[in-house]
Amino acid sequence: MKKPLIVLFILATTFSFTTSAQEVSIDGRLKPHLDAFFELCKTYNIEYNDKLFALKKIAVVETLQTSSKGSTLGMLQRDEDRNVENIAINWIAMLDPEILKVVAFHEFGHYFLEYDHHVCDDCGIIMSVVNTSYFDIANDWENQIKILFEKSPAYLKNQNSMNTTVAQQNYSGN
Numbered sequence: 001m002k003k004p005l006i007v008l009f010i011l012a013t014t015f016s017f018t019t020s021a022q023e024v025s026i027d028g029r030l031k032p033h034l035d036a037f038f039e040l041c042k043t044y045n046i047e048y049n050d051k052l053f054a055l056k057k058i059a060v061v062e063t064l065q066t067s068s069k070g071s072t073l074g075m076l077q078r079d080e081d082r083n084v085e086n087i088a089i090n091w092i093a094m095l096d097p098e099i100l101k102v103v104a105f106h107e108f109g110h111y112f113l114e115y116d117h118h119v120c121d122d123c124g125i126i127m128s129v130v131n132t133s134y135f136d137i138a139n140d141w142e143n144q145i146k147i148l149f150e151k152s153p154a155y156l157k158n159q160n161s162m163n164t165t166v167a168q169q170n171y172s173g174n
């Protein structure tokens with residue numbers, strides 16, 4: 001039998017990264033997922049540093065809607081100018097490490113990979129509106145990551161600008 005409540009007692013360490021411009025507060029419980037996510041950003045050549053320092057915090061919170069009918073598991077919170085200031089993850093996602101991982105990557109995807117929209121309602125990938133089975137996704141993780149990054153607006157934008165550069169080079173070469 002699982003003992004999901006144990007995760008609640010994990011110490012809520014907060015890491016702070018300071019630059020001259022801004023300080024970002026990062027919840028220690030999300031830090032390993034964020035580090036893994038940034039490693040993938042490096043692999044896929046996606047810039048994340050400026051976006052990171054534009055944030056105030058990445059945190060597990062108790063303020064998102066939580067009910068038996070459905071909970072908001074994660075959310076990008078914006079300031080009055082509609083700029084994202086916080087990435088908030090519902091504490092309830094911590095009841096299972098696999099759910100936490102999928103929810104964290106989903107919200108990081110919205111922000112760092114520039115998914116302004118969901119890809120589908122419930123199609124078993126990280127950027128669905130809802131996921132009936134987080135465990136199917138977790139069990140198919142490598143493939144899920146590939147889909148998440150390779151189909152992302154941020155990655156496709158890079159690919160397009162690379163193609164444009166090549167096209168311009170070809171043009172000027174003629």
Ligand SMILES: [Zn+2]
Pocket residue numbers: 106110118128129
């Ligand atoms: Zn979403």
